[in-house]
Amino acid sequence: MRINPILKKDLKTKLRGWRTMVLLCCYILLLSAILFLYFAGNNMLVPYSSTAYSPRMAVDAYNLLIVFQFALLFLAVPAITATSITSERERQTLDLMLVTKTSSVRIVFGKVMVSIAHTMLLLIASMPVLGVVFFFGGVNFADIAKLLLFYVITSFFVASCGVFCSTLFKRNIVAIITTYILLGIITFGPFIVLLISVYVKELVLRNVGFNPTYGDFLKPLFPSSIFGFTSFYYSGSSMYGYGYSLWGSVCQEIESQIARETGILRFFKPWIVNSVFNIVGSILLILLSAAKLNPVRRKK
Amino acid sequence: MMVTVENLTKRYRKTLAVDKLSMEIPEGEIYGFVGANGAGKTTTMRIIAGLLAPTSGKVFVEGIDVSKEPLKVKEHLGYMPDFFGVYDDLKVTEYMSFYGGLQGIYGARSDELTDSLLELVKLTDKKEAYVDSLSRGMKQRLCLARSLIHDPKFLILDEPASGLDPRARVEMREILKELRTMGKTVLISSHILTELSELCTSIGIIDDGRLVASGSVSQILEKMTHSGMIRIKVLERQDEAVKILLEMPEVSEVSSVSDILEVKIKGREELFAKVLKELVDKDIPVVSFHPEEGSLESVFMQLTERGTENEN
Ligand SMILES: Nc1ncnc2c1ncn2[C@@H]1O[C@H](COP(=O)(O)OP(=O)(O)O)[C@@H](O)[C@H]1O
Numbered sequence: 209m210r211i212n213p214i215l216k217k218d219l220k221t222k223l224r225g226w227r228t229m230v231l232l233c234c235y236i237l238l239l240s241a242i243l244f245l246y247f248a249g250n251n252m253l254v255p256y257s258s259t260a261y262s263p264r265m266a267v268d269a270y271n272l273l274i275v276f277q278f279a280l281l282f283l284a285v286p287a288i289t290a291t292s293i294t295s296e297r298e299r300q301t302l303d304l305m306l307v308t309k310t311s312s313v314r315i316v317f318g319k320v321m322v323s324i325a326h327t328m329l330l331l332i333a334s335m336p337v338l339g340v341v342f343f344f345g346g347v348n349f350a351d352i353a354k355l356l357l358f359y360v361i362t363s364f365f366v367a368s369c370g371v372f373c374s375t376l377f378k379r380n381i382v383a384i385i386t387t388y389i390l391l392g393i394i395t396f397g398p399f400i401v402l403l404i405s406v407y408v409k410e411l412v413l414r415n416v417g418f419n420p421t422y423g424d425f426l427k428p429l430f431p432s433s434i435f436g437f438t439s440f441y442y443s444g445s446s447m448y449g450y451g452y453s454l455w456g457s458v459c460q461e462i463e464s465q466i467a468r469e470t471g472i473l474r475f476f477k478p479w480i481v482n483s484v485f486n487i488v489g490s491i492l493l494i495l496l497s498a499a500k501l502n503p504v505r506r507k508k
Numbered sequence: 509m510m511v512t513v514e515n516l517t518k519r520y521r522k523t524l525a526v527d528k529l530s531m532e533i534p535e536g537e538i539y540g541f542v543g544a545n546g547a548g549k550t551t552t553m554r555i556i557a558g559l560l561a562p563t564s565g566k567v568f569v570e571g572i573d574v575s576k577e578p579l580k581v582k583e584h585l586g587y588m589p590d591f592f593g594v595y596d597d598l599k600v601t602e603y604m605s606f607y608g609g610l611q612g613i614y615g616a617r618s619d620e621l622t623d624s625l626l627e628l629v630k631l632t633d634k635k636e637a638y639v640d641s642l643s644r645g646m647k648q649r650l651c652l653a654r655s656l657i658h659d660p661k662f663l664i665l666d667e668p669a670s671g672l673d674p675r676a677r678v679e680m681r682e683i684l685k686e687l688r689t690m691g692k693t694v695l696i697s698s699h700i701l702t703e704l705s706e707l708c709t710s711i712g713i714i715d716d717g718r719l720v721a722s723g724s725v726s727q728i729l730e731k732m733t734h735s736g737m738i739r740i741k742v743l744e745r746q747d748e749a750v751k752i753l754l755e756m757p758e759v760s761e762v763s764s765v766s767d768i769l770e771v772k773i774k775g776r777e778e779l780f781a782k783v784l785k786e787l788v789d790k791d792i793p794v795v796s797f798h799p800e801e802g803s804l805e806s807v808f809m810q811l812t813e814r815g816t817e818n819e820n
């Protein structure tokens with residue numbers, strides 16, 4: 209199959225010139241700075257410090273970096289994709305694409321691919337920084353590989369949401385804001401649903417006491433990328449007893465629930481379940497976007 | 509038949525943009541689509557190109573129903589809208605290969621086609637220029653080249669000459685003549701009839717979404733060979749002549765421009781003789797009697813005026 213012409217054109221124009229290179233350098237510098245400050249702040253760079261070298265500390269640094277990357281993915285990808293169709297519309301080039309024999313599904317897919325390519329570029333560029341963590345040990349390679357896969361699938365979904373909003377609205381800014389709101393609901397909404405359901409169950413089962421299983425977490429949380437992300441966060445007791453981390457303990461709780469599962473649910477790891485949801489969701493969003501673009505079906 | 513349009517109707521919320529329009533364009537024809545701004549030309553063309561769904565009616569291109577198999581139709585169809593649609597950060601060759609890719613043309617074949625098309629539109633020396641840096645006329649020609657990248661049999665050109673200076677217009681017209689010799693079928697619109705009369709083989713006049721006249725250029729001219737205006741010069745007794753003319757039921761209006769009377773006649777050429785006879789019978793010294801030549805322009809004015817009269 210030939211390379212999607214939209215992917216080719218957008219990458220060509222985006223990678224041309226200094227802008228992308230400068231952004232990429234800033235990004236790597238930022239990641240390095242986070243790592244450096246973290247190590248420096250914990251005396252890990254002082255040769256004879258009593259708290260120097262500790263794998264656990266490297267793991268904490270790793271956690272920090274991947275959370276940062278994850279947040280960046282959610283902030284950056286919508287900004288790229290939510291304007292992908294609106295800006296074509298603004299330039300009046302949308303009709304010129306639609307009047308070719310390229311189907312609207314392929315046009316939408318091309319736009320989604322552009323942002324996945326961007327994400328991959330950022331991820332690959334960040335590999336050397338993550339590699340530093342290896343140097344300190346404590347993180348295994350398979351986990352990083354899985355994490356990259358999870359990031360790509362997540363950005364597929366985030367990009368599809370962005371392109372979908374981009375087909376719905378005429379103006380850039382409306383499309384961007386709607387994308388953030390939509391993603392906010394999908395990622396944080398499930399946790400609110402979970403809290404409410406736990407609260408209700410505790411009320412109902414006041415005497416017996418509510419003892420949640422993994423299934424109770426899984427059911428409301430599966431659409432949330434944050435839930436999927438818990439698979440990658442190295443929980444377990446932090447190096448220091450102080451600073452109780454809510455997030456770490458949530459991850460730990462979910463992990464221990466899975467450990468207790470004996471049935472099929474054992475294999476439904478958060479990241480796998482969430483990735484399946486993301487893939488199915490992306491495909492639906494792409495088809496919807498294509499239907500919205502299809503001029504012959506388009507009313508008005 | 510290259511294009512068949514049957515009872516095409518398009519209604520936007522309030523406006524009826526196209527009203528039961530039917531037309532046929534045979535293969536090899538250069539069909540001029542003429543109408544004032546807002547007459548419905550762009551809407552009709554967008555529907556034929558499969559960019560807009562009609563409210564009702566059908567469009568066939570090479571016998572293929574546009575609403576049923578839009579992608580198949582698009583293989584045979586090139587469309588140049590009434591705007592440029594360019595990317596500011598692409599070079600001319602990249603722009604062409606992008607649209608080549610969208611039409612399923614890649615690699616060496618795309619390069620070859622790009623070269624020959626850029627030659628056709630005289631942009632060969634601008635190959636490496638950024639699209640943004642081209643002049644209006646050049647951009648317009650580049651857009652024409654883009655719409656030809658997949659060698660379509662049928663071309664839709666929406667006001668290709670609008671907004672161009674006279675020189676660019678002439679260049680554009682030369683290229684369009686070239687297309688005619690290449691055997692393309694072309695639907696071209698303009699709000700200026702004379703722009704098309706030299707170029708086209710057939711003409712359709714659209715007014716308020718309706719096709720008020722269509723046929724070959726000569727057929728249309730035949731329909732109304734005169735403009736309905738006679739310039740009469742009399743030696744003396746001009747006031748008396750005006751009075752006589754105004755009494756005739758065939759005369760709708762008389763105005764005098766210095767010593768020349770401009771007389772508007774309702775009806776066909778036969779009446780001219782009657783008017784002349786009447787004047788001569790009344791002993792008016794007519795020294796010149798000059799029916800104004802029927803031009804495409806005046807035909808257009810009459811047809812579209814009549815269209816609005818019918819409405820009231
Ligand atoms: N998107 C639209 N929404 C509402 N009305 C429209 C739209 N596009 C065109 N129209 C109306 O339809 C009529 C025909 O427009 P158009 O086809 O652009 O005419 P032309 O190309 O002959 O100048 C006009 O009255 C115009 O105002």
Ligand SMILES: [Mg+2]
Nearest residue numbers: 546549550590
């Ligand atoms: Mg128009």
